[in-house]
Structure formats: structure tokens, C-alpha cells
Amino acid sequence: MKEITVKSNIRPYKVYMDNDLNKLYLALSENKIKNTDKFIIITDSKVYSIYKKNIKSFMRKFHYDIFVMDEGEENKSYKTIDRIYKFLIENNCDRNTVLFALGGGIVGDITGYVAATYMRGIRYVSIPTTLLSQVDSSVGGKVAYNLNNVKNVIGTFYDPTFVFISVNFLKTLEEKEFINGLCEVIKYGVIKKQEILKYITDNLKGILELENDKLLHIVKECIKIKSEVVESDYNDLGYRNILNFGHTVGHGIEIDSNHKVSHGIAVALGMLVAIKISEDKLNLNESFYEELETLYKKINIPTTYKVDNRKGFLYSINHDKKMENNKIKFTLLEDINKCLTKIEVDEEEILKAIDKSIGRNF
Template structure:
């Protein structure tokens, strides 16, 4: 068992990382308030983990909401359906919601928790690599809108995050690879040593070696916890965690949510961000090649869809949450292991790299 803390004053919380999930009850139950628990999951995840979660919650009054799987279901309609379920079940302010699933489940469950009865207790139990290293930590909750990704949501922190590495073995190869895009992101934006560790341990990662995966997950959570503690509501440094996302969100929106997995779009977006940084002379061609080689090792895309024009990107980028005073802002690597926020990217530069 590894653990660390997200230090946010009176709403700080722990992250537990365990190999097999056998301690789920011991670490989950102390963070439940009251007797009523509602587990929010989806049609893919719940059948796999329901018996394990039920065993951990034998002392509580538990009900389950099973949403459809996939990014296309991260909508206000699903949010409304979950709210209706909670009201029909007679849930009150002492209910605890448990998000059991990947980033879509975690995001929508968190948003429900933030707004049901003006805020109720919730716990993250992420089951995908992407959600374990990124979306379950930091309190960003949201649903998508046809005009933009994660445009409707709230900053709302969980009571705890419980990560069982054993769940990674249930993932399709494509889902695991999508999570690796976010792992690689942390190396590029904040930790050159992590980036080099990934380069040197590709085979072990592909085989999901326990020690290697434990180190990777812990280190990514550690980086995110530090940044969130400094800038909870993304007024400054936390924006760096969006490396590749300005391009990536544009790809997701243009292609239709779910056609590209989030991590796949971020992978292509990171290469585009690196190419923009190379154009400015901040990193060299060798650095870009290293990023592409590492992404290729996990069969991740390293360019956007051929069908997308520069105008297609820009129309979505103008709706990005980082836009200020009508200016699109980008996260670009200054060097491998360090990224900065810039607001002076020209359309000519975008045309060149896209």
C-alpha cells in the first residue's frame, strides 16, 4: 500500500494506491458519512467489480446506478437521470456517492455530488489508468456540451481516492494506452526523470509490472497533488496540467465525443504542442522525436485527423476554458520536464504546425 495526501486545508484528502484492492473496505469505510451509499458506475465496469465493492460495503445501505459506457454519455441528460435516481431512492444530504469507473464516471459522479442537495460526500474509486493518474485527483467535475468539452461543471473535491492497480488488468489495450498518454504528459510538463524512466521501462509498462506501475501511478498523483495544492481552481500553475489538451479537446469535439479516446486526442495534442515549441526554438527536433517514439510505443496517435483543417481547430479552441480576453492560451514545453503557459501564439504558427 502506498498513500499520499492532497493538501487543501480543511478539505484535504488521501490517495491510497494498492496492488489488489483487498484493503478496499478498511480504507473506504472511514470516509463514508452516514449509512446510505450510492455507487455510480457503468455497464462495463459494474459487472466486473460489483461483488468486490458490495463485500466492502456490507455494513451500509447500498444501491447502484449503472450508466451507459463512453464519453458520448457524459451529458446533462445522464446527469439528470442520476439526479432523478437519487431522488426516487430517497437519498438525502447524508448520502455518500462512490464513483466506480474511469474518467467519465468520476467526472459526472463528482458533478452530481457537487450539486445534489447543494453538495454531498463522494469517494473516487478509479478503475482506468487515465483516471488513476489524472482525472480522479484534483476535484475537477463536469459534463460535456456539444459546443465544448467539460464546459458544465464545478471544482469539488472527493473525501478520498482509492486506487487498485489490479483493475488495470481488466482494461482493453486501447484504454490502457490512453492512460499512458496522461502519464507521458506528466514527464513532459514537470519531471524529466519520469520521462526518461518511461523511456527505459517500456517493456515492463507494457507487461504492467507491479513495481513499475506503482511507481508511475504514485509519481503522477504526487505531481498532480502538489500542483492542485498550490492552485486548486486553476488560476495559475494548474493550467500546465492541460498540456496537449487545447489541441486534444478540439479533436474530440470535432470528431464527436468518444470516437477518439481522451488520451488519444491528448497524445496527438502533445505532439502538436511540442512542434509549436520546436518552431519557437525552445526544444529541438530530437526532443520531439523522443516524445513521438514514446507515444508510438503504446500505439498512440501522434498527429490529428487528416480531415481537420486549421480553422476546425481554431473554432473549438476559441471555446477552450483557458481563453482569456478572446486570446487562446497554450501550454508548451520549454524543455522536456518543464512547461509554460503562453498567450501569443499566432495563426501563422498554427497553420505551420497543423
């Protein structure tokens, strides 16, 4: 079983990676979680419908109950959390209860928040089932829910007892969700490790055909990067901002398109704009833009987006929670894998970069 230890602020925890779900038993015992503990599986309706039988078979040795939340971002709410708290109380859950977060980033964030707050904190095990949650949200301790359409505005930092990743889960993922996650993988290649981009280019067929060894390789590389970044800046006060590369304009695209453009694609487009701004402000070599655009085209990731309402678009960007003092701050690239954070960029510079990048064919 492959494993990476994440040295968090509170205590280190392991991320195990294996395709054999039975290895999860080993991980439980290594982390002193006993068969006699009480388990609550938290999952969403879609994951439950696909994995119902597997859950039953795997959990036959345990005392457990299941809470199934509706899938979708609109359910990442206090209403869901309140229902889970009540479910835990009704099922006599105490401080020996262990929660299993079985699902994508939404289930992970919700379960982590409940674990952090129920009885002042109980254990939870993260079993991420989307590519995005495997390479990103399962590590780093950010747990949160949305309030009044503001994403992740209520939350805290709380780590799982351990993370167990099986890339086999990705076999049932819809293609658009896989591509969403792949955009985040590309982001790691841009901000931190160019070899990831080369690996994707050289192994694209195998990756898109979901070959286990290829998937495991990219997941492991991304977890390594995410854990290094988080270890340096757990509370997200500076360096961790590099993970937001592409997210500022990406956020604007998500809002402008009324969420028709998914998060991953929006970030991918946002990265192209951030690269153009980086060329203008930090003299980033122009060849990198073309390299990335070529990779997007091979994967069928869009490279263009039309901004009709520029004022509204900038307004969306301005309302991104990463803003400070009414200035638009970007994470930019000085060179490939060399990020600078909190660089002030004005509206003119953003619009100019959009016209020269994702907006140039309109």
C-alpha cells in the same frame, strides 16, 4: 498501503493506493465512514457488468443501492444527473449518505457533481478504474457535465472524502483506454518530471504487460505531480494550465477527426505540435521532439495526423474553452519540465508547426 495527502482548498484528503481491495475497509474507517451509513454506488454499465460479483461481495457488510449509468461521453449529461437525483430521493438518501464513484473519469465527474449539489453537498469516495482517472481526473476537485456538446461546461470544484486506487482494475481495461491514460502519464513526464519518460522507456514491457509494481509506480508519480499542481492553483487561474499541455491542438484533432482519434492520442499528437511551436518561439532544444517521437513509436502511439480542412481545424482550436480574448493561448515548453503558460500563438505559427511535425509526412 501507499498514500498521498492532497492539500485542497477546503480540507486535505488522502489518495490510497493498494492492490488489495479489502484495504478499502481500512480507508473507510480511517475516514470515519461507518457501516451504518447509507451507500450508493454509482457506476457505468460496462464496469458493472465486469465487477458485479466483486461489488456484491465487497459490500456485503453495508446497506447499499446501485445506480448504473450508460457508459459513454454522451451520457455525461444533466439527464443522467437528474436521474441520479431522483434515485437518491426515492431511496431516502440524506446527508449521511455516501456515494461511491466506481468507474472512469465520466462516472467520477458525474458522481462528484451530484455529491456537490445533492442536499448542498454530501460525501463521496472516488474509486477510479481507468488509467486516465487514476492518474488525472480523480484528483483536483473538478466535477462537471457536458451541455449542448460543450464538454465540462457546467461544473464546480468539490473534493472526495478520499480516493482509493487499485491498479488491478486496469487488468480489464481495453488496450485503447490504457494507451489513452498512458498518453497523460507521458504528459506528466514532459511537463514536470523527465524521469517518468525514462521509467516508461526502461520498463515498457512490464508496463504494457500490466505488472502491478510498474503500474503503481507510474500512478503514484503522476498523483504526486497532479496534487502539487492543484495545491498551487486549485481554482485553475494560472499555474494549473500546465496540465493543458498538448490539449489545444489535441482538442482540434478530436473535433476534426469526429472523435475517431481518442482524447489521449489527440493530446499526444497535440504535444508534438506544441513542442514544435516551443522550438520556434522559445528555442526548445530540437532533440526532445525526436526523443518523444521515438517513445511514441515504441508504444504504437501515432506520430502523424493529416489536417485536411485547415480552416475548420483552426476553428475547432479557436473554440477551445481555454481561449481568452480571441487569442490562441498555448502552454509551451522553454525546456523539458519548464512550462510557460498563456503564450499567444498565431494561426500561421500553428500551421507551420503542424507541417513540421505531425503533418510532415503528408
